[in-house]
Amino acid sequence: MAKLNGIARKLQKAILQKGLVIRMGTSQFYSVEQKRLITVYILSTRIMERKKNGEWKDMDLEILRTASLLEIVNCLNDIWKEMKGRKI
Known part of the structure; x- marks a missing residue:
């Protein structure tokens, strides 16, 4: 899992260098069925929306x-x- 986390961070940085900010967040909840904490990962970015x-x-x-x-x-x-083929 630590290896995948590192790969995700490297990809996130590479995308950022092309000008797109992507945030990776986490949240956790307890699963009664599995009797353990489950980590949920969330990818998001900021946009402008017209009201x-x-x-x-x-x-x-x-x-x-x-x-x-x-x-x-x-x-x-x-x-x-x-993103990699696009010019900044």
Whole structure:
């Protein structure tokens, strides 16, 4: 798991160098069925959204919410593949 976490951080930094800020957060909950804490990973980015009155507001756009760190790495890798060919 520590290896996947490191890979996720490297991908996150590489994407940041292309100008896209992606935040990776976590939350935990206790699963009664599994009798253990479950960690949920959340990928998000900030966007500007126009409100009904025409004003702009900062919003968090959730990209992915999952309990699988491998899914997070795969998602970041897909984003990196799209970003790496773009000029800053």
